[in-house]
Amino acid sequence: MNSWENMPMSNEVLTVSQLNRQVGQLLEGHFSRLWVRGEISNFTQAASGHWYFSIKDERASVRAVMFRGRCQAVGFVPKAGEKFEFRATVTLYEPRGDYQLQVESMRRAGRGDLHEAFLALKEKLAREGLFDPARKRPIPAMPATVGVVTSLAAAALRDVLTAMARRAPHVRVIVYPAPVQGLDAAGKLDAALRQAVARAEVDVLLLVRGGGSIEDLWSFNDEALARSIAASPIPVISGVGHETDFTIADFVADLRAPTPTAAAELCCLSHEACARAVRVAFASLAAHQRRLLERASLRLDRAAAMLVSPQQRLGRQALHLQGLSQRLSRAAAQATAAQAVRLDKVRARLAHAQPRPQGLRSELNHRRQALADAARRLLERRRQRLLALAQTLEALGPRSILDRGYAIVRKEDGEIVKNALDLSVGEQIGVELARGSVRANVIRAHGLL
Template identity: 75%
Template structure:
């Protein structure tokens, strides 16, 4: 809406121009301040104020951008906000629309962390396929950390409780400070070169992003990735993540958890040994029982020498008796066989007279049966002929009946189906005639 001819603006025109001015000169700028009066609406939008010691400004962060933050700001926390300055025209109030936020003082470090993380992830250093398995029963464990760190005491205490039989070698290095990353890398390389442990623990306690920054070093990350010895990282608390955590073969939420993950506890080992011994004893007992059963069966089959001599003596006496009777037996057997063969020969000798009589009798019976069968078939044939003659339609026509058909061959059954003047074929007992319908009369 243009101004009046006298150059006077309306309030709406003024607010619109001020809003355009703010949007064009204060677009996507960073503002540092403290969150206050924070409200999360049902729609998901965030409404709050950003303030410092001397001033405050209203702010809004719409749902789509708020969901990308990953956490909910708390009143009193300080952040750096990336904002667009706008004007709410109906009231003339100006406010900031927040696009993103980061914790105050951590923005540059966090951005460097994300850049390095993306770079190493693109190179495949975070790929689970390249991670090395951790030995469950190591002989020695190496710990890379500061000698003064509370994390070292936690690790040693946990290992003394869980696995006092495992040797622990410490590779000291500062975990915080300007040269901490390089010293950690040197200690880790020394442990790899000496190759005297089965697993390496890289640990330190919790702290801010700045405190943990030594574990976000690229050189340290590459040494961890190239290590032939499995590396477990236990840096900070459970919510803390460093580049070392992503590259390590196993990430533990705390130093104590790293000590618990690096080996099986003595109690679990002894329990496994006890279970294996119990299983071995049970199997040995089953083997002994099966052997005892086989022994019992073998004993049952075993014959004493005295019994075997007695059995052989009895068999010898039987053979002597059979030998004494042997001369008479062949003659008796031959005589019996001759008598049997004579009886079979007599029974099998042919009797011509009797056979001829049997054949004649069988022939007579066969002739009589054929005669009776022929007579029965002739009777059935005559009955069938009579039935066929009775059912012959020509016989019916000879008694004075007729079959009336239309020109298409259809048999006429009802006079009402005919039309006057229609030609019909009438089949009689002898011959046929062609007639024309002069009159129709139906029967009710």
């Protein structure tokens, strides 16, 4: 039977519950299980384990639910911005009259356009080093003034102001208003941030917003805003969305807080922490001062022990002077005695060294005669030795050899002939005798090699 046949007649009056029930039956009867492709948004995981989210494309969105038993079979938790293909049935939630999809299973179908743009910008800025921890500025522990960039109507501003009033009422708060959602929100957030930097009246900046979908938080994924945060000389704390939400501002900020309230808690020490630090510093200062006083007291006691009266000092100096006088007297007496002893020794040496002319003259004559006798004996020994050497020289000389019948044979150039084989037949030689010389010609030569 066609489901349209169960439709009421035009004159029948229905209650709202009846209408919603019939519309639900119509939808469930007309649409069997189907596949729907779309991007997840506004994802929530309830305490019961059910998933509630929206499925959207560029022009429309539809609510969806996936019950715990079905969720456990998926094997992962989807993230907002990712695209999936959903196996679902169309149902109507009768209390509100809203139709929704009851998802039975899902499979990945690629990421959503916004998520793709988010990942592309994140990768670009990461390559440029804007997320590098080395470039992030330290957050001051005790700022005097804190700036907040957010919307005046945002619940995040109330959370920050409440936390600051509770934890650090001594810290001044300046708000730089800018919309946190909408087409021109990113540009106005960037302008507010640059205004805070130009005015240079705060020690740290909080960029905050409450939670929402990826579309709601998209203003904080703006490239110009990210570059302004990186270039800010003032440290920036990002507290955008909930703990599971991440934006480009979170990565480029000097510190990321999970919530706006957490950003207020991280930007400065609490009043109690400051008071505790002051108490600790005061106790340390008091202990240091006490140690200084104790050391000064010890030095004073030692100085007092060393202090003497003028009478005692004069008495000690008089005793010292008397001792020096006695030492001087003894030294003078000892010096006189030593000089007398030295004088006696010099007299004795002088008397011993006094010249005696008569005795010295006799000794001089005796030594002169002894010197003359020694000279004569030395000359006689030298003459005898010279005669002996002359005789030896004469006996060994060539003339004496010639006198014994020997001769000296020389060649025409005067060279002495020692071997007959050195002569040639017919060569003229000279023969030197003891008395005279002869010249001869060689007729025959024989000798030994």
